[in-house]
Amino acid sequence: MAPKKDTLLDWYRQMVLIRRFEERCAELYQQGLIGGFLHLYIGQEATGVGAVNALREQDHAITAYRDHGLALARGLDPKAVMAEMLGKKTGVSGGKGGSMHLADYDRRFWGGYGIVGGHLPLAAGIALKAKYNEEDEVVLAFMGDGSTNIGYFHEALNLSAVWELPVVWLVENNQYGMGTSVERASGAVEIVNKARAYCCGPNGRGMKEGPRVDGMDVLAVYDAVSEGIEHARKHGPILMESLTYRLEGHSMGDPQRYRTKEEVEQFVANGPIGRFRDYLNEKYKGIDPRLDTIDQDVLDTIDDAVEFAKNSPDPTYDDLISHVYAD
Numbered sequence: 533m534a535p536k537k538d539t540l541l542d543w544y545r546q547m548v549l550i551r552r553f554e555e556r557c558a559e560l561y562q563q564g565l566i567g568g569f570l571h572l573y574i575g576q577e578a579t580g581v582g583a584v585n586a587l588r589e590q591d592h593a594i595t596a597y598r599d600h601g602l603a604l605a606r607g608l609d610p611k612a613v614m615a616e617m618l619g620k621k622t623g624v625s626g627g628k629g630g631s632m633h634l635a636d637y638d639r640r641f642w643g644g645y646g647i648v649g650g651h652l653p654l655a656a657g658i659a660l661k662a663k664y665n666e667e668d669e670v671v672l673a674f675m676g677d678g679s680t681n682i683g684y685f686h687e688a689l690n691l692s693a694v695w696e697l698p699v700v701w702l703v704e705n706n707q708y709g710m711g712t713s714v715e716r717a718s719g720a721v722e723i724v725n726k727a728r729a730y731c732c733g734p735n736g737r738g739m740k741e742g743p744r745v746d747g748m749d750v751l752a753v754y755d756a757v758s759e760g761i762e763h764a765r766k767h768g769p770i771l772m773e774s775l776t777y778r779l780e781g782h783s784m785g786d787p788q789r790y791r792t793k794e795e796v797e798q799f800v801a802n803g804p805i806g807r808f809r810d811y812l813n814e815k816y817k818g819i820d821p822r823l824d825t826i827d828q829d830v831l832d833t834i835d836d837a838v839e840f841a842k843n844s845p846d847p848t849y850d851d852l853i854s855h856v857y858a859d
Contacts, residue, residue: 535754540812543585543750544823547577547805548830550601553610554780556834557600557617557631561784565842566617569646570631573601575779578804579704580605580674582753583774586761587672592640592662594655595674597632598704598778599644602674606641608634614837620844626855627847649675649684652701656688659697659769670764671699672757678709680723689771693730693738696768700760703771704747706778711790727771740770747776748804751811779803 535543554572561570573580576598584593584605595602603613608624616623617631624634625644634644642658645651655673662669679685680703692699703723707714720726722744730739740763745756753774760770777799781788788796812819 535751537816540815541822541826543581543754544805544808544812545826545830546581546585546605547750547808548827549610549833550577550580550604551805552830552834553604553614553837554600556838557614558780558784560618560838566631567619568630568632569597570784571598571782572778572780572784573598575799575803576704576706576747576776577601578750578808579747579753579774579776582750583672583674583702583757586754586757587670590640590667590669591761592642592655592658592669592671593674594642594651594658594671595644596648596651596676596679597644597646598676599632599634603634603636603641603644606636606639608636608639608641610833610837611840614834615841615844618841618844619846620841621847621851622840622844626851628852649679649682651675652679652684652688653691655699655701656692656697659692659699660695663695663697668765669698670761671697672702672761673699674702674704676709677703677705677707677714677723678712678717680726681709681718686729689727689730689739689769692769696737698764699769700742700757700764701769701771702757702760703773704776705773706776708778708782708790710782711786711788713790722773724771724773730769737768740767742770742772744773744775747774748799748802748807750804750808776804 554574560566580601593606612624616625619627621627624636632646635642655671659671709717724741724744727739727741742760743756746752760772763770
């Protein structure tokens with residue numbers, strides 16, 4: 533069943549919210565108000581919004597350090613996310629996580645990890661817990677293409693296949709692992725092919741090789757991930773690949789010498805938000821003024837979030853040493 537009009541408009545709002553949030557974070561970083569590293573999600577909005585909205589409320593999402601967009605798509609409060617970016621006590625992680633470590637227990641969003649691929653065994657663990665307790669839960673684990681060449685990836689996928697865990701492994705293939713193209717780093721250029729190493733166990737199941745989906749098309753991502761989630765819920769793990777593109781550098785300090793301006797401009801012209809807005813205008817005549825209203829509402833939301841973050845208190849020493857040990 534095709535999503536209803538209000539759902540599509542909400543997806544548009546989410547994508548614009550992510551884009552404007554990230555643009556403002558870049559400004560705040562340059563002003564010295566955001567410290568450490570900053571990895572922007574600009575250009576990948578359709579993948580995040582389409583995939584996260586395929587989840588049920590009880591399902592789980594986990595990702596690496598390019599996590600702000602997914603946090604917003606999962607419904608985390610922009611004020612609390614922005615406060616975390618600025619290291620404030622009112623942030624989603626109490627100001628102790630910062631840009632790369634966003635998490636929300638109530639939303640079953642588990643981060644936000646700074647070690648490449650380090651979250652993948654954790655995703656397998658969450659899925660093992662769900663299966664062991666016979667809970668109707670699926671784990672959606674996002675990763676970059678660069679993480680598929682390291683040990684964590686293979687260990688996590690192997691055990692998920694052995695135990696037939698309810699997990700969707702979703703590779704956000706944005707064409708580059710830091711500054712190295714997929715073709716130069718991976719023996720399997722089509723990353724979903726790596727599922728074949730873990731398929732067809734003694735019972736004929738194991739890992740399913742999923743599709744490669746157009747990650748700049750929010751509807752295509754939603755449809756594909758919805759099917760992947762239902763497969764994982766009933767049968768076990770699946771590896772999927774979303775072909776997307778980051779329009780900014782790997783992080784704020786990236787000089788981007790590994791790609792041309794012409795390449796980036798090609799993806800800008802075919803960007804996810806513009807494509808989706810064109811789709812909505814074609815599907816619903818006269819919708820453009822409403823989309824303009826959404827655009828302005830998002831800017832107001834971002835302004836409020838920045839003001840909230842700037843006026844929030846810093847963590848204290850007692851905050852710093854809290855939650856280190858369990859009572």
